[in-house]
Amino acid sequence: MKKKLVLLGAALALFLAVSATSVANEVYFSQETVYIPECGNATVDILMNATNYTDTWSTMIKFDSVCVSITEVNFSGSITPTNASWGDHDSYIYLGGTNLTATSDNELLLATLTVECNGSSCGPVALNFTGEEEVERLMAGPPDDAPPRNGTIYSTTWTNGSAQCVGCGDVDGNGIPDILDGKKVAKGEISTINWAADVDCDGIPDILDGKKIAKGELNCCYS
Ligand SMILES: [Ca+2]
Numbered sequence: 754m755k756k757k758l759v760l761l762g763a764a765l766a767l768f769l770a771v772s773a774t775s776v777a778n779e780v781y782f783s784q785e786t787v788y789i790p791e792c793g794n795a796t797v798d799i800l801m802n803a804t805n806y807t808d809t810w811s812t813m814i815k816f817d818s819v820c821v822s823i824t825e826v827n828f829s830g831s832i833t834p835t836n837a838s839w840g841d842h843d844s845y846i847y848l849g850g851t852n853l854t855a856t857s858d859n860e861l862l863l864a865t866l867t868v869e870c871n872g873s874s875c876g877p878v879a880l881n882f883t884g885e886e887e888v889e890r891l892m893a894g895p896p897d898d899a900p901p902r903n904g905t906i907y908s909t910t911w912t913n914g915s916a917q918c919v920g921c922g923d924v925d926g927n928g929i930p931d932i933l934d935g936k937k938v939a940k941g942e943i944s945t946i947n948w949a950a951d952v953d954c955d956g957i958p959d960i961l962d963g964k965k966i967a968k969g970e971l972n973c974c975y976s
């Protein structure tokens with residue numbers, strides 16, 4: 754009987770833990786890894802799942818500025834489309850906004866970042882949420898009723914992302930376009946970086962591209 758109770762307790766604890774996780778506020782990158790043409794740029798969204806009613810957010814994002822730059826931040830379509838701003842500080846950016854109306858929902862678009870490769874052959878570069886929590890990095894909602902009626906700061910999980918510069922034909926992203934990449938393309942084993950596979954630039958990554966990659970005939974049309 755005692756064993757059963759312990760098991761029941763453990764199951765309940767697990768249930769509570771899962772419940773707590775599922776109702777947490779979260780800010781994250783979509784896609785978690787953004788692949789960028791070696792001499793070009795790509796966009797990545799910052800999304801928020803907000804359980805609490807939220808009208809204010811801010812964060813810093815740190816990255817290796819030798820490898821990538823964040824050249825533009827767009828707030829259109831976000832929960833803070835008008836009262837938002839960002840600043841570039843070389844190896845990090847600061848961004849945030851506030852709105853008159855508080856919102857709670859999943860996949861709220863906070864901002865769209867344009868990430869650009871600096872021409873260096875770098876591996877994956879971390880895009881890390883940073884800044885002092887509940888000061889520079891926070892999400893908050895309307896004040897409670899009690900004086901001094903400060904805004905309410907919510908606990909939030911911040912999930913980091915990454916960026917990776919990828920060259921024409923280098924579909925496995927190891928820095929070298931070679932016969933192994935060609936085989937992958939020929940077999941259709943490509944997913945997130947199709948543009949790097951379409952080396953003849955006809956809009957379709959297929960076995961013909963695979964053959965060209967294997968022979969080193971690279972003519973991707975992205976830039
Ligand atoms: Ca490769």
Ligand SMILES: [Ca+2]
Nearest residue numbers: 951955957958
């Ligand atoms: Ca093609």
